[in-house]
Amino acid sequence: QLQLQESGPGLVKPSETPSLTCSVSGGSTSSSSYYWGWIRQPPGKGLEWIGSIYHSGSTHYNPSLKSRVTISVDTSKNQFSLKLSSVTAADTAVYYCARVSLDYGGNYYFDYWGQGTLVTVSS
Amino acid sequence: QSVLTQPPSASGTPGQRVTISCSGSSSNIGSNTVNWYQQFPGTAPKLLIYSNNQRPLGVPDRFSGSKSGTSASLAISGLQSEDEADYYCAAWDDSLNGNWVFGGGTKLTVL
Numbered sequence: 340q341l342q343l344q345e346s347g348p349g350l351v352k353p354s355e356t357p358s359l360t361c362s363v364s365g366g367s368t369s370s371s372s373y374y375w376g377w378i379r380q381p382p383g384k385g386l387e388w389i390g391s392i393y394h395s396g397s398t399h400y401n402p403s404l405k406s407r408v409t410i411s412v413d414t415s416k417n418q419f420s421l422k423l424s425s426v427t428a429a430d431t432a433v434y435y436c437a438r439v440s441l442d443y444g445g446n447y448y449f450d451y452w453g454q455g456t457l458v459t460v461s462s
Numbered sequence: 463q464s465v466l467t468q469p470p471s472a473s474g475t476p477g478q479r480v481t482i483s484c485s486g487s488s489s490n491i492g493s494n495t496v497n498w499y500q501q502f503p504g505t506a507p508k509l510l511i512y513s514n515n516q517r518p519l520g521v522p523d524r525f526s527g528s529k530s531g532t533s534a535s536l537a538i539s540g541l542q543s544e545d546e547a548d549y550y551c552a553a554w555d556d557s558l559n560g561n562w563v564f565g566g567g568t569k570l571t572v573l
Contacts, residue, residue, distance in 0.1 A: 376562075385464055386499075386507065386550055388562035402558040435506055446495040447554065448512040455506050 341366040343436050343453035350459050356424040361436030361453060362417065369394045369414040374439035376449060377410060377421045379432040387432075391439055392419055426460045433457050465490065465563035466551050473571040474541045482568045484534045484551030490563055494554040496534040498527055501548045501567075510549070511536060538570075546572045 347359040361375070368375060376391035390400040392410045400408050404423075412419040423430060434456055437449040467485040474480040484496060495514045499507035509518050511527035514534065526537045534553075538545055551565040 378562075385566045386552070386564040388564070391562075399560060401561055442513050442516065444495070444513060446513045448495075448497040448509060449499075449507075449552075450509050450512070450518065452506040452508070 341438065341451045343438065343451060345434060345436050345453045345456040347434065347456040347458055349457065350461065351426060352462055353427055353460055354425055356422055357426060357458060359421045359434055359456060361419050368412055368417050368419055372441065375412065375419045376437050376439050378435045378437060381432040389421065428460050431458065431460045464566035465555060466553065466565035468551060468565035468568045470566065471569050471571065473573055475573050476541055476543060478541045479537060479539045480541055480570065482536045482549050484565050486532050486553060488532060489557045490553040490555040491529065491534055492532040493556055496527065496529050497552045498536045499550045499552065501550065507550060541572055543572045546570055
């Protein structure tokens with residue numbers, strides 16, 4: 340059974356660049372069948388896609404966050420990571436990592452999600 | 463302001479059939495498939511419907527999805543108290559070099 344587990348700093352100060360990691364078990368980040376992604380959810384609000392990465396390192400970012408986001412993958416550790424620069428209070432959210440699967444019709448969807456990790460930006 | 467539009471709330475009584483709508487545009491729902499997620503308070507979203515109308519293994523057939531033009535719907539028949547949750551639609555948007563977009567979510571209350 341695939342499992343994803345996020346880890347992160349919890350509390351960060353404005354302007355810092357927190358790094359979050361998603362550890363994958365029961366599956367491989369080096370698989371050519373999937374992408375891996377990050378989604379966030381501010382408290383009491385909806386979901387926002389941050390970006391996705393392929394095992395090759397190819398990335399795709401939300402245009403609204405692209406200038407501040409870096410997603411990388413370490414297939415040797417079976418992990419992928421998110422860095423978000425120059426954070427403000429507006430970046431306070433639960434951050435989820437997820438697997439992106441592809442069906443036979445070429446359609447993508449997030450099928451497995453981690454439990455999420457809360458990142459609070461406050462001085 | 464979410465790219466996909468959902469009603470903020472919906473409700474029904476046990477046994478009833480409820481539908482939740484998701485409205486988009488030609489660049490997202492109009493040209494790509496729709497996925498639906500169920501989220502209970504304090505937990506991660508769970509895939510409920512993918513590719514407009516496909517159910518992952520383990521999802522009851524009480525849940526169904528459909529799409530027409532630039533809108534999609536999630537239907538829940540035989541409503542149960544445990545269906546009380548937030549529901550989100552999602553689709554790939556072809557604008558701005560591509561982007562996943564979500565609805566704002568619908569809170570379903572079982573009366």
